[in-house]
Amino acid sequence: MLNMRKIYWPAINVLGPGALKEAILEAKKLNLGKALIVTDKVLYENGIVKQVTDELDNQNMVYEIYTDVNQNPTTFNVHNGLRAYKENNCNYIISLGGGSPQDTGKAIGILVTNGGNIVDYDGAFKSKNKSVPIVAINTTAGTASEVTINYVITDENRKLKMVMVDPNSLATIAVNDPQLMIKKPASLTAATGMDALTHAIEAYVTKGAYELSDTLALEAIKLIGESLDDAVKNGENLEARSKMAWGSYIAGLSFSNCGLGIVHSLAHQLGAEYDIPHGVANAILLSDVMEYNLSSNYEKFSKIAEALGRNIENKTTEEKAMEAVFAVRELARTVGIPKLSETKFKVEDIKKLAKQAHEDICAGGNPREASVEDLMEIYSKVYHR
Numbered sequence: 001m002l003n004m005r006k007i008y009w010p011a012i013n014v015l016g017p018g019a020l021k022e023a024i025l026e027a028k029k030l031n032l033g034k035a036l037i038v039t040d041k042v043l044y045e046n047g048i049v050k051q052v053t054d055e056l057d058n059q060n061m062v063y064e065i066y067t068d069v070n071q072n073p074t075t076f077n078v079h080n081g082l083r084a085y086k087e088n089n090c091n092y093i094i095s096l097g098g099g100s101p102q103d104t105g106k107a108i109g110i111l112v113t114n115g116g117n118i119v120d121y122d123g124a125f126k127s128k129n130k131s132v133p134i135v136a137i138n139t140t141a142g143t144a145s146e147v148t149i150n151y152v153i154t155d156e157n158r159k160l161k162m163v164m165v166d167p168n169s170l171a172t173i174a175v176n177d178p179q180l181m182i183k184k185p186a187s188l189t190a191a192t193g194m195d196a197l198t199h200a201i202e203a204y205v206t207k208g209a210y211e212l213s214d215t216l217a218l219e220a221i222k223l224i225g226e227s228l229d230d231a232v233k234n235g236e237n238l239e240a241r242s243k244m245a246w247g248s249y250i251a252g253l254s255f256s257n258c259g260l261g262i263v264h265s266l267a268h269q270l271g272a273e274y275d276i277p278h279g280v281a282n283a284i285l286l287s288d289v290m291e292y293n294l295s296s297n298y299e300k301f302s303k304i305a306e307a308l309g310r311n312i313e314n315k316t317t318e319e320k321a322m323e324a325v326f327a328v329r330e331l332a333r334t335v336g337i338p339k340l341s342e343t344k345f346k347v348e349d350i351k352k353l354a355k356q357a358h359e360d361i362c363a364g365g366n367p368r369e370a371s372v373e374d375l376m377e378i379y380s381k382v383y384h385r
Contacts, residue, residue, distance in 0.1 A: 003210070005210065005212070005257075007212065007257055008149050008167050008170055008256060008257060009147055009170070009174075009253050009256065009257075010136070010146075010147055010170060010171045010172060010173060010174040011172055011173070012026055012172065012173040012174070013147070013173075013174045013176075013249075014026065014173065014174070014175050014176070014177075015175075015176045015177075015245065015246065015249060016176075016177070016178070016242065016245075017177065017178055017179050017238065017242065018177065018179070019175050019176060019177035020051065020052065020055060020137065020175060020177040020179070020180060021055055023135065023137065023173055023175040023177075024052075024055040024056060024058075024059055024061070025059070026173055027061070027094075027135050027173060028059045028061060030133065030172070032091055032092040032133050033062075033090075033091030033092065034062045034063060034064070034088070034089060034090045034091050034092075035056070035061065035062070035063040035064070035090060035091070035092055035093065035094045035135070036063070036064050036065075036066055036081070036084060036085045036088065036090040036092075036093050036094070036108070037049065037052065037053070037063050037064065037065045037066065037093075037094045037096055038066050038069065038081055038093055038094070038095045038096065038097075038101050038104050038105040038108060039065065039066070039067055039069065039095075039096040039097050039101045040067055040069040040070075040071075040097055040100060040101055041067045041068075043067075043096060043097050043101075043139065044065070044067050048096070048097075048139055048180060049065065049067075049096060051180070052094070052096055052137060053065075063094065064084065064088040064090060066080075066081050066084045066085075068080050068081065069081075069097070069100050069101050069104045070100065070154075071100055071275070071277055072100070072154050072161070072271045072272070072275055072277075072278065073100045073101075073103055073104040073107075073152075073153055073154065074153065074154045074155075074156050075117070075118050075119060075153060075154070075155055075156060075157075076156060077104050077153075078104055078107040078108055078111070078118045078153055079111075079117075079118065081104055081105075081107075081108045082108050082111050082112065085108055085112060086112075091132065091133075092132050092133040092134065092135070092172075093105045093108060093109050093131075093132060093133070093134045093135070094134075094135045094136075094137060095134055095135070095136045095137065095146070095171070096137045096139065097137075097138075097139050097140070098138070098139055098140035098142055098143055098145075098192060099140075099142060099143030099145045099152075099195075099278060102136055102138065102143065102145035102146050102151070103143075103145055103151040103152055103153060104153075105134055105136065106131065106134065106145070106151040106164075106166075106169040106171075107121075107151055107153050107164075107169075109131030109132045109134050109169065110127050110131050110164075110166065110168060110169055112131070112132050113127075113129040113130065113131055113132055113168075114127045114128060114129050114168075118153055118162075119155055119162065121162075121164050121166065122155075122162035122163070122164065123162075123163075123164065123165070123361060124164075124165040124166070124361060125165065125166060125167075126164070126166065127166050127168045127169070128168075129168060130168045131168055131169050131170075133172040134169075134170075134171040134172055134173075135171070135172065135173045135175065136171035136173065136174050136175060137175040137177075137180070138174070138175060138176050138177075138180075138245075138248075139180045139181060139184075140181060140184065140188065140189075140192040140248075141176075141178075141181060141189075141192055141193060141196055141231070141241070141244035141245045141247065141248035142191070142192025142193065142195040142196050142248055142279050143192070143195055143196075143248075143252075143278070143279075144196065144199060144248050144249060144251055144252020144253075144255075144256075145252070146171055146174040146175065146176070146252070147171070147174045147249060147252040147253055147256065148170075148252050148253075148255070148256035149165060149166055149167045149169060149170050149256050150163065150164065150165055150166075150169075150256060151164050151166070151169055152164070152268065152278075154271070154272050155272075159272050159273055160272050160356065161268035161269070161271055161272040161360075163264075163268065163360060163361045163362060165361065174249075176245045176246075176248075176249050177245075178238060178241035178242040178244070178245045179238070179241075181241045181244070181245060182235060182236055182238065182241060183235050183236060184235055185235070186232045186233070186235065186335075186336065187336065189228075189231050189232045189235060189244075189335075190228070190232050190279075190283075190335035190336050190337060191277055191279030191280045191283060191337070192248075192279045193224060193228040193231065193232070193244055193248075193279075193335065194228070194279055194280075194282060194283030194286065194331075194332060194335065194337060195278060195279035195282050195283070196220070196224055196244070196247055196248035196251050196252075197220075197221065197224045197225075197228070197251075197286070197328070197331075198263050198264070198267075198282040198283070198286050199220070199248075199251040199252060199254070199255045199260070200217045200218075200220035200221045200224065200247070200251035200254065200255075201217070201221060201263075201286065201290065201304060201324075201328070202255060202259075202260040202261045202263055202264065202365075203216075203217040203251065203254040203255035203258055203259070203260065204217035204218060204221065204254075204300060204303075204304065205261070205293060205296065205297055205300050205301070205304075205367045206255075206258055206259045206260060206261050206365040206366070206367060207259065207364075207365050207366070207367055208258040208259040208365055209258050210258060212254075212257070213254040213255070213257055213258035214254075216250045216251070216253050216254035217250075217251060217254040217255070218303060218304075218307055219247075219250060220247045220248070220250045220251035220254065221247075221251075221304055221307040221308060222247075222307040222308075223243045223244070223246055223247030223250075224243075224244065224247040224248075224251070225307060225308040225309055225327070225331070226243060226309075227239075227240040227243035227244050227247065228240075228244060228331065228335060229331070229334055229335060231243075231244050232335045232336070258365075259362070259364075259365030260362045260365050261289070261293070261362060261363070261365050261366035261367065262289055262292075262357065262362065262363050262366040262370050262375065262378075263282055263285050263286050263289045264282065264360070264362040265357040265358070265360035265362045265363040265366075265375075266281075266285050266289070266353075266357045266375060266378065266379065267281035267282045267284075267285055268281075268356075268357070268360055268362070269353040269356050269357050269360075270284075270285075270343070270345065270353075272356075273349060273353060274343060274344040274345060275344075276343055276344070276345075280337065280338065280343075283332050283337040284332075284337060284338070284339070284340050284343075284382060285340075285378070285382055286328055286332070287325050287328040287329040287332065288378055288381055288382050288385070289378060290324060290325050290328060291322075291325045292368065292370070292374070292378060293366065293367050293368050294318070294321045294322065294325070295368065296367035296368040297367060298317045298318055298320070298321040299317070299321075301320075301321035301322075301324045301325075302317065302320035302321050302323075302324070304324040304327075305320055305321065305323035305324035305326075305327055306320075308324065308327040308328070308331075309327070310323040310324070310326070310327050311323075339385065340379075340382045340383045340385075341383055341384070341385075345383060347380070347383060350376050350379045350380060350383075351372075351376060353379060354372050354373075354375035354376040354379060355372055357375050358370070358371070358372045358375055
């Protein structure tokens with residue numbers, strides 16, 4: 001029997017090579033007024049911002065550009081962006097980039113219509129009013145923030161990542177043009193790609209998973225497994241970039257509507273404490289958290305192994321599930337993900353980080369209950385691997 005569900009995703013979704021131009025035409029139809037382009041300095045300097053402003057100029061659309069976004073965006077970035085929005089009399093937001101500009105754009109949009117400080121919205125369903133319109137142009141196949149109801153902002157004072165789950169932050173137009181992802185550095189491609197894989201795997205096994213989320217997540221796992229290594233090895237491989245863009249997009253649709261788990265809970269602490277990029281943090285943790293979760297659903301983990309191309313014939317149920325762990329571990333190593341011991345991580349911080357991870361909003365979706373002690377053990381195991 002079909003259960004009642006609320007399903008959230010953007011009203012307009014434009015995907016594939018050439019999507020940028022089409023999306024700008026869609027935005028023009030809405031007659032939104034003046035845009036604040038929320039992006040980062042790297043995208044401004046490497047010409048991606050100009051590709052977008054050229055399309056806006058062609059359509060005589062007006063805008064201002066805001067580039068003060070960190071790789072782990074902060075409350076400072078958000079409130080500076082809000083000031084830029086108001087001072088320039090903007091009417092809507094174009095968020096341009098990976099997860100950092102996307103999340104910052106969402107946070108600014110919520111503050112424009114709801115007021116207050118962004119820390120007021122930490123948690124689930126805290127805002128009352130819909131954000132200003134957002135045209136979310138994604139440039140990495142990773143976070144899928146352009147299609148989700150989630151955004152993450154770091155509170156610098158507490159060294160804590162705040163996770164907001166809020167349908168009011170959902171973009172009006174989501175754009176995934178793989179041509180904007182061409183020539184991205186291999187390390188960035190690897191990290192964002194593993195982030196997308198984490199979304200798909202956690203969505204597939206989370207407590208909130210259901211028929212639609214399962215279908216999307218499993219297909220995303222397959223697409224990412226087939227294309228990530230190729231995209232890392234050859235950044236100009238448009239087919240691999242397109243498959244990654246599609247995989248990231250549908251993984252985002254999946255987890256936005258069913259939840260995540262403790263990979264994200266643990267990873268959020270690494271980003272807040274040590275400024276480790278989110279995709280790298282997820283990739284470092286993913287296989288060990290999967291191993292911890294195996295007993296929650298051996299059948300689903302077996303299907304993950306199969307989707308990732310592992311040979312699971314003539315194996316026990318437990319062995320089939322373990323193949324999923326091996327596949328992810330090998331993929332992370334192949335695409336060059338560093339070890340936790342190679343980062344700024346400090347063993348003496350484990351207890352503090354585990355306590356914070358236990359309180360993280362994503363922890364509730366994990367398929368297996370995890371105590372603070374369990375999370376400490378995972379951090380330790382990953383560090384000593």
